[in-house]
Amino acid sequence: xxxxxxxxxxxxxxxxxxxxxxxxxxxxxxxxxxxxxxxxxxxxxxxxxxxxxxxxxxxxxxxxxxxxxxxxxxxxxxxxxxxxxxxxxxxxxxxxxxxxxxxxxxxxxxxxxxxxxxxxxxxxxxxxxxxxxxxxxxxxxxxxxxxxxxxxxxxxxxxxxxxxxxxxxxxxxxxxxxxxxxxxxxxxxxxxxxxxxxxx
Amino acid sequence: xxxxxxxxxxxxxxxxxxxxxxxxxxxxxxxxxxxxxxxxxxxxxxxxxxxxxxxxxxxxxxxxxxxxxxxxxxxxxxxxxxxxxxxxxxxxxxxxxxxxxxxxxxxxxxxxxxxxxxxxxxxxxxxxxxxxxxxxxxxxxxxxxxxxxxxxxxxxxxxxxxxxxxxxxxxxxxxxxx
Numbered sequence: 001x002x003x004x005x006x007x008x009x010x011x012x013x014x015x016x017x018x019x020x021x022x023x024x025x026x027x028x029x030x031x032x033x034x035x036x037x038x039x040x041x042x043x044x045x046x047x048x049x050x051x052x053x054x055x056x057x058x059x060x061x062x063x064x065x066x067x068x069x070x071x072x073x074x075x076x077x078x079x080x081x082x083x084x085x086x087x088x089x090x091x092x093x094x095x096x097x098x099x100x101x102x103x104x105x106x107x108x109x110x111x112x113x114x115x116x117x118x119x120x121x122x123x124x125x126x127x128x129x130x131x132x133x134x135x136x137x138x139x140x141x142x143x144x145x146x147x148x149x150x151x152x153x154x155x156x157x158x159x160x161x162x163x164x165x166x167x168x169x170x171x172x173x174x175x176x177x178x179x180x181x182x183x184x185x186x187x188x189x190x191x192x193x194x195x196x197x198x199x200x
Numbered sequence: 201x202x203x204x205x206x207x208x209x210x211x212x213x214x215x216x217x218x219x220x221x222x223x224x225x226x227x228x229x230x231x232x233x234x235x236x237x238x239x240x241x242x243x244x245x246x247x248x249x250x251x252x253x254x255x256x257x258x259x260x261x262x263x264x265x266x267x268x269x270x271x272x273x274x275x276x277x278x279x280x281x282x283x284x285x286x287x288x289x290x291x292x293x294x295x296x297x298x299x300x301x302x303x304x305x306x307x308x309x310x311x312x313x314x315x316x317x318x319x320x321x322x323x324x325x326x327x328x329x330x331x332x333x334x335x336x337x338x339x340x341x342x343x344x345x346x347x348x349x350x351x352x353x354x355x356x357x358x359x360x361x362x363x364x365x366x367x368x369x370x371x372x373x374x375x376x377x378x
Contacts, residue, residue: 005348005351005355006351007355008351008354008355008357008358008359009329009335009336009351009354011358012326012329012330012354012358013269013270013273013329013330013333014329014330014334014335014336014339014354015335015336016335016337019335039359039362040355040358040359040362041262041266042262042362043358043359043361043362043365044269044330044358045261045262045265045266045269046311046314046361046362046365047311047315047326047330047331047361048220048221048223048224048265048268048269049220049304049307049308049310049311050308050311050312050315050331051223051224051226051227051308051331052223052227052308053219053220053222053223053224053301053304053308054222054223054226055219055222056218056219056222056235056236056239057232057236060218060222060236060239060240061211061214061215061218063236063240064210064214064218064239064240064243064244065210065211065214067240067244068210068243068244068247071244071247071248197248
């Protein structure tokens with residue numbers, strides 16, 4: 001089967017889990033598919049508006065906000081929780097043991113930025129983080145990457161200017177990679193809110 | 201970074217997109233409880249990963265609805281609520297009696313009109329896949345068509361929908377109607 005032909009089905013969530021995983025791995029290497037997916041994904045999402053939309057019960061809103069507030073201290077998801085989403089700016093190596101993705105929307109003075117992060121973990125547990133959508137760090141600031149082992153504390157994993165960094169240190173299974181904005185030179189431990197988080 | 205509290209941003213995001221999200225989930229899972237679960241899981245997934253939520257001018261709706269759809273399809277497949285009857289015979293939630301948001305109604309009519317203009321085979325493939333939650337393999341079996349045919353129909357149908365709907369432009373409308 002030609003994996004390029006799976007783009008429409010992926011956009012419609014019409015792949016079986018193993019097919020979807022294979023396609024996501026392919027997506028990291030195929031710019032053509034990423035571009036096509038971006039287009040077809042818009043069309044697929046438009047279908048969402050084709051459904052009748054009765055008002056959800058009021059308790060749903062309360063329930064979501066209460067659950068979010070309860071997780072308030074969990075700035076970073078420490079539990080291994082695997083979910084993938086469409087990643088339009090991923091770079092994957094041919095041989096890797098894990099690929100993690102994350103997307104976030106940032107508010108800045110100028111409006112909105114959609115930031116995506118892709119982390120590719122090699123068989124020797126070294127990893128490269130690719131981020132798209134972050135501008136250059138402001139004067140006197142730097143981006144800092146963090147490796148957060150499942151259930152463990154964040155470890156500083158390198159400073160970078162905005163797009164790609166080879167992480168310092170090994171990335172254990174199910175680790176979370178986070179990016180923060182810090183003062184130039186970086187910090188050994190951060191209290192800042194992550195700009196984007198990728199779950200491997 | 202905006203000073204706005206994240207929780208109120210999440211609330212705002214829900215107020216804008218919660219209804220569309222719930223409608224989508226309900227259409228796919230056809231069960232109010234499962235639909236609520238899918239919406240809640242999607243919003244919380246967003247909450248756990250996003251540093252800041254930006255309701256205005258972003259493509260937040262695409263992102264949320266993508267997450268909701270994924271959850272809803274997972275739920276349908278997980279529950280193995282495979283419906284023996286065809287989608288045509290299992291009506292979508294009725295419009296009658298639904299106090300539908302005017303803007304959402306316009307969007308729905310626009311999308312449904314575009315769907316109606318597709319060749320039947322393409323529309324059927326899109327509806328069964330997106331609203332029915334069927335995988336391409338299930339579709340091929342159900343329709344008695346080769347997998348390649350199903351894939352071409354989905355691709356041609358989606359590409360045509362894109363032409364018909366253009367850039368959805370949904371985000372712009374939100375600000376003027378909310």
